[in-house]
Amino acid sequence: MAANYNNSAWFYDRLSHLVYGRALVEAQVYLLQFIPPNSNLLIVGGGTGWILDEITRIHPSGLQVTYVEVAPKMIAISKTRDTGGNKVIFINDAMENVPLIDDFDIVVTPFFV
Numbered sequence: 001m002a003a004n005y006n007n008s009a010w011f012y013d014r015l016s017h018l019v020y021g022r023a024l025v026e027a028q029v030y031l032l033q034f035i036p037p038n039s040n041l042l043i044v045g046g047g048t049g050w051i052l053d054e055i056t057r058i059h060p061s062g063l064q065v066t067y068v069e070v071a072p073k074m075i076a077i078s079k080t081r082d083t084g085g086n087k088v089i090f091i092n093d094a095m096e097n098v099p100l101i102d103d104f105d106i107v108v109t110p111f112f113v
């Protein structure tokens with residue numbers, strides 16, 4: 001693993017906002033409007049999962065989301081997010097270890113590397 005985000009999970013979002021302001025959030029949120037309804041989505045390295053709240057604001061239901069995040073504490077916080085009526089599968093592993101059998105309409109890798 002290139003960097004370990006597990007220990008910083010509880011303050012990661014605050015730190016990110018402190019360093020980058022709203023820039024990283026706005027860049028990601030801007031793109032969410034282009035997700036077609038009822039898409040099959042892959043999210044890699046979603047961090048604390050705040051993006052799930054934002055996705056649900058736009059698509060309260062109908063999406064199939066596979067959410068892959070390597071840091072256990074990041075994924076624990078992500079599981080508390082509002083996913084509405086969307087179907088979300090959380091996978092706590094490194095992306096490179098995950099055999100994916102689905103076809104995805106959209107792949108989101110938000111500042112993952």
Ligand SMILES: C[S@@+](CC[C@H](N)C(=O)[O-])C[C@H]1O[C@@H](n2cnc3c(N)ncnc32)[C@H](O)[C@@H]1O
Binds near residue numbers: 005024069093
């Ligand atoms: C820079 S953070 C960005 C978090 C979030 N996307 C955001 O914009 O707030 C990168 C995230 O990718 C995760 N990550 C790093 N390598 C990964 C891998 N190989 N597979 C899955 N997740 C990974 C980290 O645990 C971390 O939560």
